[in-house]
Amino acid sequence: MNKSIYERIxxxxxxxxYGNVSTYGQIAAIDGKITPRQAGYALAAIPHGLDIPxxxxxxxxxxxxxxxxGKESEEQRLLLENEGIKxxxxxxxxxxxxxxxxxxxxxxxx
DNA sequence: CTGATGACGGTGC
DNA sequence: GGCACCGCCATCA
Numbered sequence: 001m002n003k004s005i006y007e008r009i010x011x012x013x014x015x016x017x018y019g020n021v022s023t024y025g026q027i028a029a030i031d032g033k034i035t036p037r038q039a040g041y042a043l044a045a046i047p048h049g050l051d052i053p054x055x056x057x058x059x060x061x062x063x064x065x066x067x068x069x070g071k072e073s074e075e076q077r078l079l080l081e082n083e084g085i086k087x088x089x090x091x092x093x094x095x096x097x098x099x100x101x102x103x104x105x106x107x108x109x110x
Numbered sequence: 111c112t113g114a115t116g117a118c119g120g121t122g123c
Numbered sequence: 124g125g126c127a128c129c130g131c132c133a134t135c136a
Contacts, residue, residue, distance in 0.1 A: 005133070024118050035131045036118040042133090043117050057117075065117040073117085090124090 005034060009042035016056040019083045020100040021093055023060050030102060040065065055079040056100075062093035 012030055016022050024039040031039075039057075044067075046054050055076040059065045064072045077087065085098050 025120095028118085034133085037116065037131055038118090038133060040117045041115095045134095046117095054117085059117075060119060067117060076117090 005038060006042045006045055009034070009039055010046065010050070010052050013043070013052050013054060013057060015105060016053055016100050017104075018053075019085065019098070021056050021058050021062075021080065021085060021095070021098050022100045023058060023062075023095070024065075025060050026100065026102065027057065030105070036060075044068070056083075058093060062095045062098075063091065 008031055009027060012027050013022070024036040024043075027039040028034050028036045034042075043054055043057055046052055055073075064076050066072055080093070081087070085093060087093060
């Protein structure tokens with residue numbers, strides 16, 4: 001039985017440092033085997049209670065994505081602000097500042 | 111097997 | 124800045 005795609009994605013999400021954010025596209029690019037769509041699908045399947053900082057994943061525009069119910073998660077925004085991540089007046093995160101630098105990941109892996 | 115769905119992204123206007 | 128479209132592919136009915 002192979003490890004599911006979900007588990008691979010969840011492991012990557014666990015590596016996102018406190019105070020940083022990542023994007024679905026970035027997760028997909030690091031994994032190398034999936035598309036951003038699969039990343040979003042995997043996050044949607046995260047069970048509550050696992051130690052996964054799912055709130056640190058936003059879309060490529062630095063915005064919180066809408067869930068199946070059509071609403072953006074306010075819980076996610078609160079968790080991010082609690083880590084020192086700031087939202088602009090239009091409700092987006094400045095990725096130039098807060099996006100996870102994956103070069104740091106390579107350094108750790110080596 | 112087929113078809114629909116989705117925490118998305120890039121491109122074009 | 125916004126909006127519409129298309130491609131992507133695991134998952135589910």
